[in-house]
């Protein structure tokens with residue numbers, strides 16, 4: 001496997017030095033927000049913590065979380081840590097209700113965002129001479145712009161296609177020899193299907209080698225599907241406007257988890273209910289502290305995104321820790337018999353068992369009874385009741401080991417549950433107190 | 434030639450399930466010759482022995498059911514007290530394990546077959562053949 005670096009020194013910095021750098025930057029950013037951002041000073045005072053209390057990286061737990069709600073206090077400029085004249089860019093991130101989150105950038109913030117993207121692109125083999133079709137929305141959304149700057153930094157030729165107009169997307173790919181594209185996974189799936197419908201052989205008629213897909217969670221199956229349809233490599237990418245846009249974490253050529261740039265972000269994974277760190281390797285909510293942003297650094301920002309740390313060293317040689325693909329939103333969590341459970345944990349177990357189909361549903365009933373409904377796989381059924389009973393036992397046992405609660409499992413006929421497309425309701429809570 | 438086939442259908446235990454299955458067969462003029470249900474609380478497997486096996490199998494498959502065809506052996510039961518007991522005793526004396534069973538009566542009070550699934554079809558058939566018992570063949574199916 002070809003491993004290349006944009007910034008070898010920082011990407012392979014030994015763990016000890018990386019931690020030292022993180023601590024320096026953490027101390028600095030805490031000092032800055034305490035002195036420059038009244039809302040942070042107030043929050044720190046309420047939590048009874050001062051910048052001088054941060055002596056080690058572990059001391060970060062003393063600091064209060066920043067939530068989405070904090071972004072609307074003293075809106076829109078209240079969280080600026082620099083004079084307003086230093087700000088050269090506004091981006092927004094749409095909330096589900098009302099006003100959008102306002103995120104500001106200094107010149108240095110934009111440059112540093114591009115630097116992170118340059119690392120991300122080179123990490124998966126993109127280089128000078130490549131042609132990147134950037135099919136994210138150019139506008140208030142950060143995704144397209146920062147990607148654009150990062151690609152230019154590497155020396156890639158950028159086609160600022162923007163989203164939509166599938167005919168034109170395909171025309172651009174054909175005419176200008178696009179070698180990589182940046183898209184949402186759902187749109188990529190659509191574009192891929194149109195390419196095939198048109199009778200274009202992507203392996204012969206197009207030059208695409210890889211795709212960067214992000215901005216919405218997608219499964220490993222979807223990745224493989226797009227890869228097979230187009231004969232390309234698909235890389236997971238993760239970012240959020242609050243942290244300066246895309247480039248928070250991308251996959252390297254090994255495509256096994258996303259390297260978080262730890263010189264730029266301090267990542268934690270917590271139990272969203274208690275705020276406590278989860279045990280090693282457990283699923284939880286990703287918490288990010290921006291260590292290097294000037295305009296609007298955020299301390300322990302609750303991303304609401306679910307993931308887990310992959311702690312083994314990556315064969316690519318990068319020290320920066322990896323997280324799994326984004327598994328969902330922390331709001332999906334529910335509690336049964338005092339145990340926090342995410343539907344994604346249950347899904348992962350079910351997908352690992354031969355004999356169950358893709359769809360499932362979790363029903364919670366009074367007295368904390370948990371029923372997992374799964375459809376059996378048509379091809380698994382061979383007429384034997386004993387085999388079905390064994391399958392049910394296997395599901396119960398594997399779930400119990402993972403979630404520490406023994407659920408009831410109901411085997412259903414294929415096709416009886418609502419289809420899993422995106423936001424199908426997975427958890428039905430019928431409990432009343 | 435001594436192999437007969439049984440259709441198995443996976444069903445959730447819900448009212449009207451059996452009715453749905455018998456209706457599908459009735460609508461397609463497929464005759465149910467023998468029938469059994471194994472039920473474990475919330476789900477079950479319906480086993481049917483029909484005159485047009487492939488046709489019935491395709492029909493259930495198209496309708497989205499989890500359906501399977503399994504081989505089975507049929508042995509004639511003599512219509513006399515202890516007739517079934519004798520057949521079952523014979524089967525177990527040959528070391529054959531009966532997995533699921535149903536009864537098929539081609540001619541009322543004249544001819545009946547005990548039909549059962551086994552875990553190892555070829556071996557079991559070999560053990561049961563040529564022992565003076567009349568095994569079911571396709572000729573009896575109408």
Ligand SMILES: [Zn+2]
Nearest residue numbers: 252314316318
């Ligand atoms: Zn790596």
